[in-house]
Amino acid sequence: MTTAVPPPVTVGRTALGALGLLALATGALESVVTPTLPLLQRELGMSPSEGALLSIVLLITGALVTPIAGKFGDRYGGKPVLIKLMSVVSVGGLVSALAPNLPVLLFGQVLQGAMVGALPLSFIIVRKHLTEGESKVAIGVVSGLFVGGGMVGTLSAGPVAEQLSRHWMFALPTIVVIGATVATNRLMPHDPPGRADDNGGVDWPGFALLSGTLVTLMLVLMLAPDLASEPLALVALVLLLVALAAGWVFVERRATSPMVDLRMLALPAMWKSCLLTFVICVGTAGAVYLVPQLFAASGDGYGFGAGATLIGLYLLPGAVAASLAGPIGGLGARRFGSRAVVTTGVVLMAVSLLAVAAVHTEVWHLVVGKAVIALANGLCVTAMVTSTATSVDQGDTGIATGLVLVTRVLGFAVGVQVSGAILTAGIPAGSDVPAESAFITGFVVAGVVTALALLVTRTMRKGVTE
Template identity: 60%
Template sequence: MSTAAVSPARTVAPVRPGRRSIGALGILALALGTLQSVVEPALPLLQRELGVGPAEGALVANALLITGAVLAPVAGKLGDRYGGKRVLLWLMAAVSAGGLLAGLAPNLPVLLLGQVLQGVMVGALPLSFILVRRHLTAGESQAAIGVVLALFTGGGIIGMSVAGPIAHGLSWQWIFVLPTIVIVAATMAVARLMPPDPPAPSGDPVDWPGVALLSATLLALMLALVAVPGGGLPPLAVGAIVLVVAALAAGWVIVERRAATPMVDLRMLARPAMRSSIVLTFLMSIAFGMVVILLPQMFAVSADGYGFGLSTTDIGLLLLPGAIAGAVSDSVGGIAARRFGPRAVVVAGIGVTAVTMVALAVLHDAAWQLAVAKVLTAFAAGAGTTALLASTASAVATRDTGITTSLLVVTRLFGTIVGAQVGGTILAAGTGPASGAPSEAAFATGFVVAGLASALSLVAVRATRKRVTA
């Protein structure tokens, strides 16, 4: 692009996207959601095909999220600076490469590498929020952000539906290849139809040291969350990991405080409302992450005992209503936050999740009970975290939309990953050497822990409300 394309003369009002460009962006969001969701119903099948257990299965599910957590704030900041569309197209190239690599994976390491590259798709969320804020008014953006999340989550409906038939009719590799083909086509349509959003008018240099340190800190923390709960590391190694994470985080804070144009304005993080949103998003996502791991595993356990012995197709069909509920909740969350306030939506979501998980620890002898639990927890988590995200995004300056929303997206991923790893660790600890399957008590323990984590959020709501009021 020529220098004139980013000259100060660009002062005209932003062009609103037309129906065709919005349609292309919607198809892209649906395809990304599909690619992200195919692993959940196929997780027991992938474990059998690759010869791995629940802990490694959780790693397969989390590899995508790890990359997303590392990249999301970087993508949001670069989108703020250089334009959301331009950065989005580059990210989609990496996602496409990851999807094709996973489709060709002969073993677990190659599949994990493909999942890592696919995790770049998480950066599409803050970039979409940038486009929304630059093309819509502040009032319209709250509902629009919910719709963007709903399109991304709505792809999970397709993924849950097609993962089983594709895996059994073709092979498990095709559950990655087919959505990737759609992503490539949709990306080409977005590149052609979506009007470009002008870069932020700033001559300040990018805070690359801050970008590098934040990425390294998040990567080290995510790897620690994956490795430490497994219990296979000696205490010295665990202590070394903690020191590395602490050193990187401290270095990032020092760099940001001294930078003339920091990647993240630490004063923004110091605001009580922002801190409250981060804490609540994290705690609410833990329970949902545990549900993502526990339910498919219980569906797949042999029907000779307490399980149901279901196939990938059957698991996908039972999880499908939950995917629909998650898509609906993402769009409802932003609207509900405007009408009732984010706190009311959050409290309602926490209450529903806590009660559902405790009840599931006792009542899990029918498949429909697990399916209903998935619906309730997906709707509660989606509405609550989206309400927090939408209200926070609309409260900050437009130039900070990308970095603010990406930090909350990262927090949502952190909570989900922590919950998934805790759930996988509980199941692995409760797996008998003779049966090779987790015990019923292990699942009940996981459900109780998820309920307690959700209930802890109520304490955080009360504490953060007092700080915000003060």
């Protein structure tokens, strides 16, 4: 006799609104350091190397926490793990807001990095309580609000820090995070554990090796330009990176309960999603880094010498486009399939990057180009996440989307570091401003890398439209 499976508990718009507000607030909290890094360096007496460490520590923590959060969400239920994770983020935000010095601020940023794991947990909750078609739209909305929150934080952090203080730029989004976490806990129905038979503990050896791999990767990317004159030191770092990565793969393949299921990564749908996400985010990071730099530059016949507030206004259309990309991408994936949405996004992004490389003599050239690139990136990432979330078993949703989101973080970090290295190499002797050719090279490299994604998109399944 077959037992009927009860229908999922209906989720109201208020509960989904609380989840969306949480995504918006965490996105804002994640992004406040980047535009205010020079101010933080002045107030806390940081050296450039310490500033670089502050700018990447949240990414490293997020990349480590995300797969664990997704796995625990699949095992124990998305909501309880999400609430615990956001409690850690809230403490981190308060520590950062009250930090009197760099070590305390670094500790706060380490705790805040747990926020990156909130997205796969949100996807677990949404998928358990909504139909497949509705979940695609909801995932797109949550993803779009997280991206939009990041842009809000980028635009508002500078004015808040200058008009109030650096403490308030952390405190304000943290207050919203706390309120949204409480609302989500009260309004969102409980989701049952997904894997009662999975009793394996945390893969601490895998966690340690992955931590070392990511830290070493960031050091290689950050120090490569400075170590060019010391090839032995650079080779030693690269060999250490290879050894740590190989050790991590060895441990994960033999672990009873691995931190990251590499067998899942071997599935065609998964490795294609991760490869596409990495390549697309490398290209996007080029624009994210290069466009503000070109706005601020004041070279001979290029650049605009804009200040931080003006740059924020120039980036506003991109913020709007990024916020809209999530819902549009979710709807597009539902109507036309993920392959069509990703292909459209890749073409838009590659053409925009190459167009900006060729034409960048007016402010509106960069404003329009950055907005189209932000929209295209949002379409691509949302389509990849929704495709991944709905192409694996429901019990693997957190692990699968966590892999894609970790790949997104790594792609962005690599793209920023490569773009920075191109500009550094393009500074003429006796000058502190990169040559125009360096900006052109950076945009062309980003465009070509993005276009390579088309080699993978053509092998994707068209997907099912609802």
